[in-house]
Amino acid sequence: IDEIYTLVGAGSTSGGSMDASNLLKPALARGELKCIGATTHQEFRNFFDKDKALSRRFGKVEVDEPSVEDTFKILKGIQKKYESFHSISFSDEALQSAIDLSVKYIHDRFLPDKAIDIIDDTGAHFMLHSQKDETVEASDIADIVAKMLKLPPQTIKKDESEKLKSLQTRLSSKIIAQESAITAVTAAIKRSYAGLNGANKPIGSFLFVGPTGVGKTALSIALAQELGVHFERLDMSEYMEKHAVSRLIGAPPGYVGFEQGGLLTEMIKKNPHTVLLLDEVEKAHPDIMNILLQIMDGAKLTDNNGMVSDFKHVVLIMTSNLGTKEPNVMGFNKDSSMKSNKAVKEFFSSEFRNRLSGVIEFNELSSEELQKIVTLELAKINRQLASKNIVVSVTAAAKKEIASMAQNEFGARDIARILDREIKEKLSDEILFGVLQNGGAVKVGFSKGALSIDCKEA
Numbered sequence: 001i002d003e004i005y006t007l008v009g010a011g012s013t014s015g016g017s018m019d020a021s022n023l024l025k026p027a028l029a030r031g032e033l034k035c036i037g038a039t040t041h042q043e044f045r046n047f048f049d050k051d052k053a054l055s056r057r058f059g060k061v062e063v064d065e066p067s068v069e070d071t072f073k074i075l076k077g078i079q080k081k082y083e084s085f086h087s088i089s090f091s092d093e094a095l096q097s098a099i100d101l102s103v104k105y106i107h108d109r110f111l112p113d114k115a116i117d118i119i120d121d122t123g124a125h126f127m128l129h130s131q132k133d134e135t136v137e138a139s140d141i142a143d144i145v146a147k148m149l150k151l152p153p154q155t156i157k158k159d160e161s162e163k164l165k166s167l168q169t170r171l172s173s174k175i176i177a178q179e180s181a182i183t184a185v186t187a188a189i190k191r192s193y194a195g196l197n198g199a200n201k202p203i204g205s206f207l208f209v210g211p212t213g214v215g216k217t218a219l220s221i222a223l224a225q226e227l228g229v230h231f232e233r234l235d236m237s238e239y240m241e242k243h244a245v246s247r248l249i250g251a252p253p254g255y256v257g258f259e260q261g262g263l264l265t266e267m268i269k270k271n272p273h274t275v276l277l278l279d280e281v282e283k284a285h286p287d288i289m290n291i292l293l294q295i296m297d298g299a300k301l302t303d304n305n306g307m308v309s310d311f312k313h314v315v316l317i318m319t320s321n322l323g324t325k326e327p328n329v330m331g332f333n334k335d336s337s338m339k340s341n342k343a344v345k346e347f348f349s350s351e352f353r354n355r356l357s358g359v360i361e362f363n364e365l366s367s368e369e370l371q372k373i374v375t376l377e378l379a380k381i382n383r384q385l386a387s388k389n390i391v392v393s394v395t396a397a398a399k400k401e402i403a404s405m406a407q408n409e410f411g412a413r414d415i416a417r418i419l420d421r422e423i424k425e426k427l428s429d430e431i432l433f434g435v436l437q438n439g440g441a442v443k444v445g446f447s448k449g450a451l452s453i454d455c456k457e458a
């Protein structure tokens with residue numbers, strides 16, 4: 001009897017105790033009936049085991065998850081049925097890949113069921129795309145798993161390998177003057193892809209420390225874009241109260257929202273491959289730091305319903321401005337590194353710092369680096385205006401002037417504000433009502449101590 005727990009209470013009437021399980025008890029006791037029942041641990045505990053008279057008439061046999069080797073034999077046994085149904089054939093490498101990928105990425109189900117699901121989904125994909133009488137290879141299985149679970153393919157092909165090889169270079173082209181931060185992050189990513197990460201650790205747990213507007217958040221976003229994985233950002237200013245912890249892992253029983261689960265746990269269940277950014281982490285309540293300890297150390301977080309979220313494929317990044325608000329000591333040069341280290345040690349407990357992959361300091365931007373950021377921001381403006389057939393060019397003198405107008409303490413955000421004020425505001429009138437309505441060229445120069453904008457019709 002499959003799902004044997006359904007016998008308990010089946011067919012009973014209101015006020016009466018007679019049900020299907022009570023009808024079976026005498027026959028089972030006398031040995032007139034031989035019965036094998038199947039159910040899960042949870043349903044056995046919640047329903048079947050509560051009827052002690054019924055449960056003691058059965059001997060309990062634990063059926064464990066089969067090993068990878070046994071699962072391969074099971075798949076070989078059912079291979080012909082799936083091949084005839086989907087009109088394709090599976091190579092041995094494809095079957096093994098389905099098992100390996102299911103073990104690595106699907107954690108809420110068990111073998112052989114999850115491996116069979118992958119085989120079935122792959123066959124359905126080939127049938128829908130009229131690819132009959134073809135042989136399914138390991139790379140096809142990887143592509144289907146990537147679509148099912150929003151993952152990058154497990155087998156790193158040559159182009160994927162080249163992508164990782166040039167990751168640091170591509171991040172450096174987007175983030176200016178933060179080479180140490182980029183090096184540390186890319187080293188952690190490569191270590192994880194090479195399979196050398198700890199068994200129960202996230203890909204990396206980093207604390208980015210530095211002044212505002214130097215690229216801490218921008219590096220997190222760029223990393224997710226370059227890896228092709230999901231990006232999630234939680235602003236810790238929303239979690240300043242003690243009760244805010246329940247928003248991350250779910251409300252306790254008896255409270256409103258118990259059925260909904262937690263924001264953080266549900267987020268990772270939905271997208272197991274994620275760059276998770278906890279912005280301005282020093283603003284969060286200290287209890288939230290304790291929640292983060294088990295993520296950094298065991299790569300797991302349990303929600304209010306006892307469901308475990310797996311953080312093994314998560315890059316955890318926390319940003320902070322600690323130490324940047326302290327005034328300089330008179331008679332001494334500014335040493336932001338020393339102030340940041342001191343502030344981090346004072347604010348975060350030793351057990352928290354001990355679990356981090358690294359505390360990465362971001363440098364203040366010099367005037368030369370601000371000029372490079374001006375170039376990046378202008379490239380963004382050109383991408384925005386490309387659909388309107390407008391091209392903006394800026395002279396070197398104008399770039400230098402825009403960079404000099406920005407205050408170093410505000411970083412790149414001040415550059416964006418200056419471009420809004422000095423260029424975008426003037427261009428908007430020309431685009432809406434002036435010579436740029438049908439496209440054109442814009443040249444930004446610097447003469448007589450001020451920026452000049454010359455617009456030409458297309």
